[in-house]
Amino acid sequence: MTRPNLIDQAAVLPERDLLLLDLLLQHRFLTRRHIQTLYFSAHHDPHSGNLTATRTPRAAQRRLQLLRRRGLLVRRYLAGPDGRRDPEPYFCLTADGAGLACARAELTAAERRKHASGALANPLFVRHALAAAELHCALATAARAQHDHECRPQWWRGEDATAALFNDRGVKVLLRPDGYTRYRAGDDIHHLLTEIDLGTMPLPRLRSKLELYRAYARSRAWQERYPVFPKLLLLTTAERRISRLLEQLGSLRELVLLASTHQQVHLQGPLAPIWRQPGRPGLRPLLEPG
Secondary structure, three states, X not given: OOHHHHHHXXXXXXXXXXXXXXXXXXXXXEEHHHHHHHHOOEEEOOOOOOEEEOOOOHHHHHHHHHHHHOOOEEEEOOEOOOOOEOOOOEEEEOHHHHHHHHHHOOOOHHHHHHHXXXXXXXXXXXXXXXXXXXXXXXXXXXXXXXXXXXXXXXXXXXXXXXXXXXXXXXXXXXXXXXEEXXXXXXXXXXXXXXXXXXXXXXXXXXXXXXXXXXXXXXXXXXXXXXXXXXXXXXXXXXXXXXXXXXXXXXOOOOOOEEEEEHHHHHHHOOOOOOEEOOOXXXXXOOOOOO
């Protein structure tokens, strides 16, 4: 689709649809449940005008169907180890959808081509991205349940947007976090980087990735992007894996690393005291200072 045609497409779409395309540009892959949580969780009651929780997926399904008919989204299924496909599909941008979202974000032609290939992505990469989306949804849901908290969908930045090239002792180093978001609690803004582990990465390699965050903190290059160095949230598969990793890392003076499991975030929510921090006994909540 040419740039004028992309502009015409954008002109007829409601703002929420455009924001949804922007969000898919950042996350790459989202399920209908993710999309409903982030953009269709509430609506204005036609009688009272009050904001009311949305209890059915119909609104999200209608918008997704419309965007698919326009050729901006594609629906895909993942297969499990036994070969049977997952019951819940996921959505990603088509080449035209990526072109529209990239044009809105003023990305280059090379970046557009990269995002246009999402429908052909490796299944493990898709599961990895969907796990990051789960954390994002958990944070957004937790914020809605708290007075004066906020975690907006458009605050999320994905792997490409958070990638950082910096100097570490004279050597150029590339760090690619799995995502970033802000979380507002009253007057406090919490900056959060995320690292997703599905248990497939060898522990030494994961430890090396976390060492890169230490180097990034030391480099001060992060000051070009963040007002403070963000807390680093590591989500992995098992408490034992966390224990082994923290033993190998030792003290982390350069940054705040908080580690938990995907299951604990699902069961208790991200604000609960489910996080382990190197050098501190017991568990702590996410929003505790330091």
